[in-house]
Amino acid sequence: MGVVNVTPDSFSDGGRFLSTDAAVAHGHRLLADGADILDIGGESTRPGATRPVVSEELDRVVPVIRELAAAGAVVSVDTMRAEVAEAALEAGATLVNDVSGGLADPRMLPAVAAYGAPYVAMHWRAHSDHMTDFATYDGPGGVVATVRGELAARVDAMLAAGIAADRIVLDPGLGFAKRGEHNWQLLADLAPLQELGFPLLVGASRKSFLGTLLSGPDGSPRAVEEREHAHAAVSAHLARAGVWGLRVHDVRATRDALAVTAALARHTTAERSRQRSEA
Numbered sequence: 001m002g003v004v005n006v007t008p009d010s011f012s013d014g015g016r017f018l019s020t021d022a023a024v025a026h027g028h029r030l031l032a033d034g035a036d037i038l039d040i041g042g043e044s045t046r047p048g049a050t051r052p053v054v055s056e057e058l059d060r061v062v063p064v065i066r067e068l069a070a071a072g073a074v075v076s077v078d079t080m081r082a083e084v085a086e087a088a089l090e091a092g093a094t095l096v097n098d099v100s101g102g103l104a105d106p107r108m109l110p111a112v113a114a115y116g117a118p119y120v121a122m123h124w125r126a127h128s129d130h131m132t133d134f135a136t137y138d139g140p141g142g143v144v145a146t147v148r149g150e151l152a153a154r155v156d157a158m159l160a161a162g163i164a165a166d167r168i169v170l171d172p173g174l175g176f177a178k179r180g181e182h183n184w185q186l187l188a189d190l191a192p193l194q195e196l197g198f199p200l201l202v203g204a205s206r207k208s209f210l211g212t213l214l215s216g217p218d219g220s221p222r223a224v225e226e227r228e229h230a231h232a233a234v235s236a237h238l239a240r241a242g243v244w245g246l247r248v249h250d251v252r253a254t255r256d257a258l259a260v261t262a263a264l265a266r267h268t269t270a271e272r273s274r275q276r277s278e279a
Contacts, residue, residue: 001035001036001037001039001097001245001246002030002031002035002039002249002251003030003039003041003247003248003249004017004023004027004040004041005017006018006020006023006041006042006060006061006064007041007052007060018060020063020064023040023064024064027064030251031073033251034255035251036074036245037074037075037076037095038073038074038075038076039077039078039097040068040088041077041078041079041097042056042058042059042060042061042084043078043079043080044128045099045128045176046128047128047131047132047175047208048128048129049129050129051127054081057079057081057084058084058087061079061084061088062087062088062091065077065091065093066092068092069091069092069093069094074095075088075092075093075094076093076096076120077089077095077097078097078099079098080098080099080100080105080108081104081105081108082105082110082111082112083107085098085108085111085117086111086115089115089117094117094118095117095118095120096112096118096119096120097120097122097201098119098122099124099171099173099176100122100124101121101122101151101154102158103154104127109157109158109161109162109163110162112163113163114162116167118167118168118169119158119163119167120170120171120201121151121154121158121168121169122170122172123147123150123151123154123170123173123176124173124177125150125177126177131177134177135177135178135179143178143185143186144185144186144189144192144193145192147172147173147186147193148192148196151170151196152196154170155170155198168198169198169199169201170193170196170198170199170200170201171200171201171202171203172186172190172200174186174187174202174203174207174209175207175208175209179209180208180209180212180213183204183207184209187202187234187237190241194241199243199244199245200244200245201243201244201245201246202245202246202247203246203247203248204234204235204238205231205246205248205249205250206224206227206228206231207227208221210227210230210231210234211223211224211227213230214226228250231248231253231254232253232256232257235248235254235257236260239258240265
């Protein structure tokens with residue numbers, strides 16, 4: 001899933017693709033690099049971000065979605081608002097990616113159900129301007145058990161709203177109301193989330209916990225644009241873990257990492273088969 005941020009303030013590339021023409025051109029570049037889905041968003045969810053008004057979010061994303069969908073791209077809309085989701089689906093989007101999992105807008109789940117659209121529900125606790133206040137996971141099982149339980153509750157809400165089970169994708173929400181250690185714990189132990197029985201989408205691309213890991217001698221985090229090698233390693237790990245999708249900024253680098261992972265898996269399987277046949 002290639003990211004197209006039609007925003008002035010996203011942490012990675014805010015402002016670079018704010019115009020419709022720039023966003024559409026970027027979407028085509030991501031497709032050429034191997035993106036399966038283009039995720040179009042008009043609201044930054046970086047820590048501390050404030051929300052645009054609905055009309056502004058609509059003006060940002062709908063023209064981009066319309067052009068890319070008309071060109072044959074599979075498009076998702078990254079939004080927490082039912083009104084934006086509905087307009088995006090009418091414009092040609094086929095999937096709704098809601099970082100709030102339906103918690104930010106009570107109309108979202110019924111709207112998605114009415115359209116029959118696939119729906120990505122992320123683990124979420126609060127809006128970006130104060131989500132760090134909720135980064136506490138002191139209960140039994142820590143962050144993994146808590147995220148699993150809270151995602152399971154969202155699944156119940158989605159099913160009750162009429163969203164079909166085969167339309168649901170879950171996202172552990174790396175970086176959303178989570179500190180660095182929480183992100184690493186989730187990445188290291190995805191199995192409990194996968195046991196819920198739904199595909200997983202994971203977005204680790206360029207996030208601050210990678211910058212912190214790669215901090216320089218003076219303790220300064222690695223710059224956003226210099227975190228891609230670390231993200232490629234995370235992508236390979238997630239591929240081996242069997243996640244459904246990766247939400248990324250650099251599609252080509254991720255495709256390279258996945259190609260290596262797939263080649264190693266094929267050759268490992270072939271070698272094990274040879275050893276069994278010779279035993």
